[in-house]
Amino acid sequence: MIRCKEVAALLNSEALAGAGFRKRLEVRLHLAMCRQCRSFARQIERLRAAVRSLGASLAGEAERKDLEARLLRKLSGE
Amino acid sequence: MMEPAELIARLRRRDPEALAGMVREHARPLYRAARGMGFREDDAEDLAQEVLTTFLETLDRFEGRSQIRTWLFGILHYKVCERRRQLYLEELNDPIDAAFESRFDPQGRWRAPYDLERAVESSQIGQAIGKCLEELPPAQREVFVLREMEELETPEICKILGVTVTNMGVLLHRARNRLRECLESRGWKGTS
Numbered sequence: 001m002i003r004c005k006e007v008a009a010l011l012n013s014e015a016l017a018g019a020g021f022r023k024r025l026e027v028r029l030h031l032a033m034c035r036q037c038r039s040f041a042r043q044i045e046r047l048r049a050a051v052r053s054l055g056a057s058l059a060g061e062a063e064r065k066d067l068e069a070r071l072l073r074k075l076s077g078e
Numbered sequence: 079m080m081e082p083a084e085l086i087a088r089l090r091r092r093d094p095e096a097l098a099g100m101v102r103e104h105a106r107p108l109y110r111a112a113r114g115m116g117f118r119e120d121d122a123e124d125l126a127q128e129v130l131t132t133f134l135e136t137l138d139r140f141e142g143r144s145q146i147r148t149w150l151f152g153i154l155h156y157k158v159c160e161r162r163r164q165l166y167l168e169e170l171n172d173p174i175d176a177a178f179e180s181r182f183d184p185q186g187r188w189r190a191p192y193d194l195e196r197a198v199e200s201s202q203i204g205q206a207i208g209k210c211l212e213e214l215p216p217a218q219r220e221v222f223v224l225r226e227m228e229e230l231e232t233p234e235i236c237k238i239l240g241v242t243v244t245n246m247g248v249l250l251h252r253a254r255n256r257l258r259e260c261l262e263s264r265g266w267k268g269t270s
Contacts, residue, residue, distance in 0.1 A: 003186030005179075012254045013247030014232070036188040046198045047257055048226045051114075051211070053204035055227040058110040061119070067109055071127050072101045075134065076094065 002026040007037050011044060082142050090137055104150055105130065107228055111151065114223035115158060116212060125161075129153045148234045151224065155238050162216065169215075178255045197261040210260035218253035221246055 002023075007030050010016050016024055031037055062068075088096035108129050112122035132153050133140070140149050181190045197206060211219055221239065224230045230238070236246055 003182075004188045005182040005186040008178075009251060012251035014250060015244075015247050017232075018243065036191045039191060043192060043194055043198075043258060044254065046194065046203075047207070047254060047261075050198070050203045050207040051222070051226045054208050054211075055110055055114065057204060058113045059106050061113070062106045062109045065119070065123070067123060067126070068101050068105050070123075071105050071130065072098055074127055075097055075101065075130055076092070 002030050004030075004034060004037050004040075007031070007034070008040050011037075011041055082146060085146070086137055086140065086142065089134060092134075100130065100146075104147065107147075108150060108154055111154060111223055111228050112158070114211065114227050115216070115220055117158075121161075125154060125157055128157055132157075144237065145234070147230070148237060151228070151230065151234070152238045155220070158220070172215075172252050174252050174255050174259070177259060192258040192262055194258060194261050197264060203261075206261060206264055207257065210257050210264070213260055214253055214256055218249050218256065221249040222253040222257075225250065 007027055010019065010023075010027060016027060019027075031041060085096055085099070089100065105126055108126040109122050112125045113119070117125060129150055133146075133150055140146075144152075181188065181192070183189045197203060200206060211223070214222065217239070221235060224235050224238065225232075232243060232246060235241075236243055239246070241249070
């Protein structure tokens with residue numbers, strides 16, 4: 001029977017894609033019954049959203065500095 | 079959108095439209111990834127430029143077997159390693175693994191789940207995660223940024239870093255747990 005620790009490691013490492021049908025089913029059933037592991041799975045989404053929000057602000061930073069125009073000028077000038 | 083073969087041919091001729099298209103598509107992601115990996119603004123800009131310059135200078139080596147994006151991020155990885163003058167050696171044992179283990183009882187059930195509620199409710203989570211990223215070892219940080227910020231595919235990342243899918247999984251597992259530990263402690267104390 002699969003335990004929380006293994007589920008957490010599988011979710012974190014994204015190893016489910018390569019896992020067999022049975023393992024994936026076990027994880028899905030476990031998640032249906034385990035609130036804490038569901039919360040853990042949601043945290044992965046939240047980490048992703050947080051770093052994407054950081055990414056968006058970094059893209060904004062690039063835009064404010066006119067990064068594309070400057071790089072294009074430098075590359076074209078070669 | 080041009081076919082890769084046509085784009086490469088045009089870039090060889092330094093066709094202005096092809097150059098502009100390449101910059102429009104790839105400059106910001108390269109810059110953003112370099113910043114995400116910990117470089118200051120000026121250095122990130124230099125890196126983005128160096129990557130694109132190197133790409134243009136070595137078009138013959140790019141045989142079109144990868145996506146251009148994969149190739150560019152591969153060059154970025156190489157230049158990042160060069161600047162840091164170190165290989166990304168991932169530790170066999172990372173202290174974060176023991177910290178993770180300690181959150182479970184001997185039967186593998188949760189004993190002390192991560193509590194990120196305070197952290198994720200904060201409007202400054204983007205800032206908080208920026209600070210927490212700084213605490214990641216370089217290989218973990220790079221995998222996390224490429225996967226989650228740049229949304230590269232697993233096979234691409236494996237090619238770029240020269241790691242197996244299993245290695246990459248370990249790096250992501252450790253990165254995510256470190257970020258959780260960091261956000262949990264900051265969330266409790268406030269995000270400053």
